[in-house]
Structures are given as structure tokens and as C-alpha cells.
Amino acid sequence: MSAGTAVAPPDPIGSALWWRDHASSAPDAAMRKAGELLSSPDGELRALARHIAALAAVEQGRVRQAHRHARLGLAAARRAERWQLAGQVQLTLAWIELERGGVDASWANLRAAEPLLPGGEQGRAACLRGLLHCRSDQHREARAELTRALDLLRPDDRRWVANALMGRGLANLDAHRLAAAEADLSAAERVFAAAGQTARAAGCRHNRGFVAYRAGDLPRALRLYEEAVTAGLDVRSSPEALVDRAEALAAAGLATEARVVMEQAADRLAVCGRAGRLADTRLALAGCALRVDDLPAAVQAADSARRLFRAQRRPAWAALATAVLWQAKLRSGQCSRYSLAAARRAAAACADHGWTGAAAELRLTASGCAARAGMRAMSRKLLAQCVPLRDAAVAAPQHRALGWLAEALLAEQDGDQERLFAACRDGLRAVDGQVSEMAAFELRAHTAGLAAELGDLAVGAALRSGDPELVLRWTERSRAGALHRRALRPPVDARLDSALVRLRAAVQETRRVRDPKRALRRVAALEEQVRHRALLVEGRTRELPAPCGLGEVTAELGDSVLLSLCAHRGRLFAVSVVDEVVRLHVLGPESSAHAQAARLRHLLARQATGTAPSATPTFERGARRAAEELQAQLLEPVLPALERGRPLVVVPTGRLHVLPWAALPACRGRSVTVAPSVRCWLRAALDARAVDPAGSSVWIAGPGLDHAEREVRALHAAAGGRLLLGADATTERALSTVDGAEVVHFAAHGRFRDDQPLLSCLDLADGPLYAYDLDRLHRGPTTVVLSACDVGRSAVSRGDQLSGLATTLLGRGTATVIASVVPVPDERTAEVMTSLHAALRAGTAPAEALARAQAEHGESGFVCLGYGGAR
16 A cells, blocks of 8 residues: 555545545555544544544454444534535445345435435445345346446446446346346456455455356356455455355255355354344355255254344345245155145245245145145146246256256156156256266266256156166166266366375375374365365366167177166166166165175174184174175076176166175176166276277385285286386376376275265375376276275265266276275285286286186175276
């Protein structure tokens, strides 16, 4: 501000007026100047000082302090009989009351100020009047008044011109006129920037992010939010910005983290005196709680938001809060006639105010409740009210998908199978259109909730038909969608790379310090930075692969056996393909298979980590019994073919993705490939054949394992290639060396993270190599062997979406990953690896090579993921 101070007028009143005009662009300096002026004996100067302080405090987000300064300034102006100044201060007081949520007080101050304002400032009054209409959900009146304000304001009154543009943009946003909102907010951002008000310009950019969020463009929303902070938006003084960002994170599947941020924002809003924004925060919290099925918390937060919105006379937002409230109540089991009637009224009010997506979600939930209660006519009426969304050109993709879901449910009630499948196809196409813009793997994986619901509906209809080909087609259409789409290029982001480097250094620091608590807190903070930054990567994904036909599948299978599992309403089903014959099988309760799989994994892990000699037979018997029961439930349909020595390709479902299949008696010594989906398996086969078979081999040993260096030295001596040991085995060197290689072998400590699967890692010389790092590969190695405990596991979300180290490699073009899904004793690991690579060098297919190596050394913890066949 030294340059600004130099051009301020020399006379005290002129200088004070200059500071008042620049308080919003330099609030800290203006607050200091106000403190100096308050000691003046001149009453007008003291009034101006209070006005300057009020404007500066508003900019700093200290609304209570701003309110106090404005009231004292108004009193001082009246005592000094400076009536024009009194009107100007009272206009500021009206603005502050609006920020505080006091709509009535704001109107009262505006009306009192208007007669005292000079003609040139009537545009400011019109601007505030438009903002008040906007706050009261009177969007048409708000747009008209703000357009009038723009006609009245002088072009050089840039701050108020920008305020009017921003207000009109928000009015358009609340009226769901998204293109007009983007245009106004972009114009406001440019005017604020030209006026030197970088924080306000950044606020406009943030609001443009909210426009993108409303349009269903999550990647753009998150990027604009991040750019706003970089451009100068202070979330401490604007905590509502945290709420908007948290809402987008919740929509991206990070609901738990989003709730924490929202609760912090609510506390901050209370401290800042911004009670008017608390209602929005409570509503966002209710939405987060709904996403994680915390229904009591959702009811409490939505009810609180509804009361606050009503007190603020914001009927549109009160209608939305009421819809969320009844959504939570219905889902918690309150499905009486009274509840359904109340929910119908809430949905109608929501739709009347333009919240078509929320109205459709509530109607779909209410329709399900009505159908279960035998109220078929009510159920159909509610669904019919949702159907028009499918054809709404301006609706977000996920809202159009809701319309198609309603159409499919109506078709199900009518018994019209063809109409149901057509509706599900179109609904999934709408979701695919949204996912195609998402380069970040985690966003793609978590945007599958509605796709899973559509897919499950279609799978249920296919199962009722008894047609195994139809069941296979629809299970394939609805599973592992994030892996079906690959980013066109690896995500490149310098800030993500920098955050990963800092995270590795912080992890290393925890191993050197005596008291690691502080270092661990820094690790946690950097993990969040990495995770959030990874969501911001730009780019598009490749076209969705065409659904695979049965002929394509049987041609690739040859004499192998395919077993594709699926779950529907608590029961397991399977489609088998043996010698081009396709059959459908009922496999019994899903819970039984999950329980036995968990028991088997637990017992194998206990054996690997060591038990008392006397307990060993007990653990062995328990593991054998669990494996036999799993085999009887899962493999019985294909046992005759397996007994004839056929290889097995299995597509699991749910928690069976982490089953150590080699522990099942019929799979010992048998070639078993585990694939996320049939489409992934077929694409991995193409990946395996698309590379030079004489490509390089890379052998990498991480620190802290006694056998690792010996293991990779021996493998390198037998096969040649590149060897990375000791200080040479860094993440950057490893990534550059393995990119596009033929065979890569890692011997290192590994960790799988259930909570954040893309932070699963392998330990190298300079710290962990994360799944986020592997996602930077241009082309994954053809075959990757991970000689590290447990890193073959994946986190499984709705629609069998998989996330982890192994699936990241498959997503970057690796054809086959061999890794463990349970702990394996170090002394046996080296022996298994030696035998495995000897078979690979002899030309044996990876799945067959692994089967022989594990059978030879009595091991069963490794699985072959992806393709596993010969090229």
C-alpha cells in the first residue's frame, strides 16, 4: 500500500474518503488507517474511520466487528449531521446485516439509507435490493433489479458493478440458469481483478466452480475451487467456500473427509458471525451424512437447516432441506402413509423451486417405500413424475440417469423386459457421458453409484429370465467401469508430483525422529494434499470399449473355463463358459461365501506370521475346511472341467476379489487368472500381444528386507536386464526404468491401505512408491511381479469398482500382475519367485507359471491378476 498511500489526497477528509474507496482492496492497511483516524476530534473523520473499519472488517470476514463499526459510524455521522455520509454508512450496515442473515434488518437499513444517498449511489442501493431479493429466493425480481443497478452504476464504480454482476450470477445460479450464471460470474471476476480486488475476483472463480458442480462437472468444479484459493481466496474469512468444496468432495466419494471439513467450516462461520451461511452448511452436512448412510445425523442436520432457511425467508432452500429431511426419514424406515404424503409434498415443492434432481431422488425413494407397502398406484405415479428428466437436455447427466432409472422401474412393474433393458442402457450411457470427462481414477471409481443401481436392476431382470448370456452381458456392463476407461495420457501435474516428493520425505522423517507424532501429523496432512490434488488432473478418457460378444470370449478362452460371479439381493450367482456352452448357476447366500473367505484369509495370515507349534494343526485344519466349503459353494459348477486339467479364468464379486484362489483344493497347481471383468481380461490379452516380446526386464529391491537384494540379484543373474539396488532404487528411477518394460519384479515391503487404496505403496530407497506414482506411467510393464505382502488386494466399492496398486497397473496397460492377497512368509517368497521366473523364461504363461511355483513350494497367497495367458 505504500504506492497507494502516496497518491492519497493530502487533506484529512479527502484522504479518509480515498481510504474508504480502497478499504476492500487493502483491508489490513485500511484497518490501521481507521485506527489512526479514530483519535481525530473531527466528528466527520471519526464517522469515516468507522466506515472504513466496517468495510475492511467485511473483507476480512469479521462480520461481528464490521457490524459494530458500522453502527458506531452511523451514530457518529448523525451526531455530526453529515446526512449523506449517514446514508452511505447505513447502506454498508444493510450489506452487513445481509451477511449476518438478518434479511429484515437489511431491508430496514436499506429503506432508511435510500433517501439520504446522492443520485450517483442509487445504483448501489438497487444492487443491494437485488441481492436481498436473491437471498429471499425471488430470482426473477433479483435479476431485474440487478440489471437495473448495472444500468444506473457508473462504469468507474467498479466494485459495485462487479457486485451487481456477481449477484446476478448467483441469482441465475439459484434459478438453475447455469450458462447465464457462468457468463455473469466470469464478467464479475474480470471487473474485480481490474479493480485490484483479487480476493473478490477469486471468490467469483470459486462461484464458477459451484456452477460447474451444479452442472455435474466435478473435475472442473474441483479445479476452479483450487484455482480460487491459489488466486487469493482466504477460506478462513470465507468458510462457506470450504463447504462448497467439501460438497464436491462428497460427490466424488470422499464423504467422510468432507464432513470433517464442513463441521470445521460451521464452527468458523459461528466465530465469524456469519449465521446466515450456517443453514447452507447444515444442509451440506445432511447430504454428506446421507451418502454414508448416517441417517440420524442426516435427519438432525436437515431439520436444523430447514428451520434456519425458514427464519431467513429462503423458501427455495427450505424446500430443498425438507426434501433431504424426508429422504433420510424414508430411508430410515419411516414409510407410513403420513410420511409418504409428506414426502410427496416435499418433492413437489422442491421441483417447483427448480431442484429437479433432489425431487427425483426423493420420489424414487418414496416410490420404493410405496411399492413395498403394496401402494402400487402411488408408486407408479411417483415414478412417472421422474421420467421426464430423462429427456431434459439442460439436466446434468446424473439427473437424466435418474429419469431413466424411473423408466426402468416402471418397466419392471409392467413386466416389460425389453423396455427395462433399453432404459438401463440409456441411463448407463448418461453416466458414461459424465465419467468420460474424468481423468482422475478415483473420481471415475466413485461416480459409479447410480450406474451400479441401474446395472443391478438390469442384472435382476436378466436373472429372472434365466438366460445366462443375458446375465453375463449385464454383469459385464455394470461392473469395473473405472478400469474400462483409460486416461488418454498419464495425469501430469507438477503440484501433485511435488506433493508426492514431500510426502515421501515426511515418511522417511518419521523413521529418523525420536518422537514421530508431529512427523506423522505432517504425513497425514500431505496424504490429504496428494489425494485432493490427484482429483484435479485434467484430461479425458478413451472411448468405452464395446461390450464383448460371446464369440470373442470363447475364442480367447480356448480350453480354459470362465466363471463370472455376481451378487443380487444377497444371493450369489455364476455364469460359466465351458467348451462354448454357457450356463447359469445359483450359488447360495453371499454372506456365507464372504464369511468363509474372511475366515480363510485370517487363518492363512496367522500361519504366515507364525503360530505356536501346538496350534499349527488347528490352523491348518481350519484353513482346509474353509477352503473346502468355499470350493463347494463357488466352484461346484465347473469342478468336472477343472478336474480334467482345464485353466480357470474367474471374475469375482465383492469381497471375493481378495480371495487366495490357490488355497482351494481344485485350484492347487491349476492355472487360475483373476480378472476385474471379462472386458478387462480381453483388453489385457490385447495389451499382452501389443508389445515387443524381446523387451527389457527390470529387477528392483527395496530396503529393510533381508532376502530382497539376494532375490533380485539371483533373478537378474539368470535373466539379465536392469538391476536397481540400494540407493539406486528410488521412485523416479524406478518409474523411468519400468515404463513400457516387458517384465518388472519388485522385492520390497508393501502396504495396502483400505482407507485410501491409492496410497497403497512399495517401500523404495527414498520412500514409498504409491499407486498415484504408478498412475503416471505412459504404459505399464507387460508383466509385473510384486514380491511384497498383501499388495495384490484392492478396495471394492459399488459396482465392483476396484482400487489399489495392482488395479492401477492394469489401468495403465499392464497385462498381468502377480501379487499376494495375504501375508506370505519371507523364506518361501524367494523360493516361489525363483521358480516362477524360471517358468516365465521358459515361455510358460504367467498364470500357469505361478500355479506351478506355488504348488512346488506349498504356497497359496499369490494370485495372477489381469490376463495371465500366453501371448
